[in-house]
Amino acid sequence: MVKFPEAEVRKFRNVFVCRKCKTKIKSPNMKIIQGKVSCRRCGSKMFKAVRKK
Ligand SMILES: [Zn+2]
Numbered sequence: 001m002v003k004f005p006e007a008e009v010r011k012f013r014n015v016f017v018c019r020k021c022k023t024k025i026k027s028p029n030m031k032i033i034q035g036k037v038s039c040r041r042c043g044s045k046m047f048k049a050v051r052k053k
């Protein structure tokens with residue numbers, strides 16, 4: 001299957017939600033994957049990607 005850049009951007013919009021307190025954080029998803037980003041509010045390093053459907 002061919003991957004379209006637009007689809008990639010939509011999937012990984014660089015916006016993540018903290019699993020604990022649901023704060024939204026904007027960050028490159030590579031940083032999230034590497035665990036270099038922690039939540040501003042609760043310090044959690046567990047995030048999930050924000051997706052619309
Ligand atoms: Zn948090």
